[in-house]
Amino acid sequence: MFKGSNVALVTPFKNGKLDEDTYIKLIHFHIKNGTNGLVPAGTTGESPTLSHDEHEKVIELCVKESSGKIPVFAGTGSNSTEEAISLTTHAEKIGANGALIVTPYYNKPTQEGLYQHYKAINDKCGIPILIYNIPGRSVIDMSVETMARLYELKNIIGVKDATGDLNRVNKTLEKLGENFLQLTGNDDNAFEFNKRGGNGAISVTANIAPKLCSDFQKFSLSKNSDENKKAENLNKILQPLHHAMFVESNPSPVKYAAKILELCNDDVRLPLVKVTDSTKEIVKKALHSAKLI
Secondary structure, three states, X not given: OOOEEEEEOOOOEXXXXXXXXXXXXXXXXXXXXXXXXXXXXXXXXXXXXXXXXXXXXXXXHHHHHHOOOOOEEEEOOOOOXXXXXXXXXXXXXXXXXXXXXXXXXXXXXXXXXXXXXXXXHHHHXXXXXXXXXXXXXXXXXXXXXXXXXHHOOOOEEEEEEOOOOOHHHHHHHHHHOOOOEEEEOOHHHHHXXXXXXXXXXXXXHHHOOHHHHHHHHHHHOOOOHHXXXXXXXXXXXXXXXXXXXXXXXXXXXXXXXXXXXXXXXXXXXXXXXXXXXXXXXXXXXXXXXXXXX
């Protein structure tokens, strides 16, 4: 479960509020276009600026509308352990397939603090948990050794690795084995990530190119050399898109791309702002390059 192309869903807004109708359409758009899993209320979903009620609503709608067709791993992390427990138990109660839990940001816990944070959540819930290791945003980098300790707990099943360090894939595989799920959080390194033993991605680009991303993942995870070659070709097509999505702070560029594709508008919540004119041109060029417009 939860291998391949999993979309880090954007959260559409309209007049400052959650745009439920558009959000529901996005969910069905992904089901139709081969996305393997849905990840609501993560970084790309602007979870830091969602109210607690909105956060829960976003997850509830995703679980309801996906109707078991594809798995939902809900973003339920927080730098408050109690809040992370609350969000995770709620996700479990409404039927999410698992939880994606970011390492606590700002607090700067030690490795022991990280262990105790995840252990406390693990002990209070009964759904699979993916560790979300993103030191570029959280400042803290969870070590492979700490992950190995956590993997001994009942609910910890893997990691979304947004370190950008490809050697980490090999180290994690060697230390924790092939059953420990490794998903990249960096679209641009997904091809090499999978070659080294990764299992897929939680993707920003999949918001706007779900079919390309799901095909790429299918072919890159195949044991067939001809399909691996197809993955290599798709990777070349996707690279300009991956780059364009991070010219400015995520999710502003991907929301602008989604606006061009008439998937949702490009509203983001402060302190994020809409992209500049120069970034708009980069995004348009990347969409043209991938033949999406």
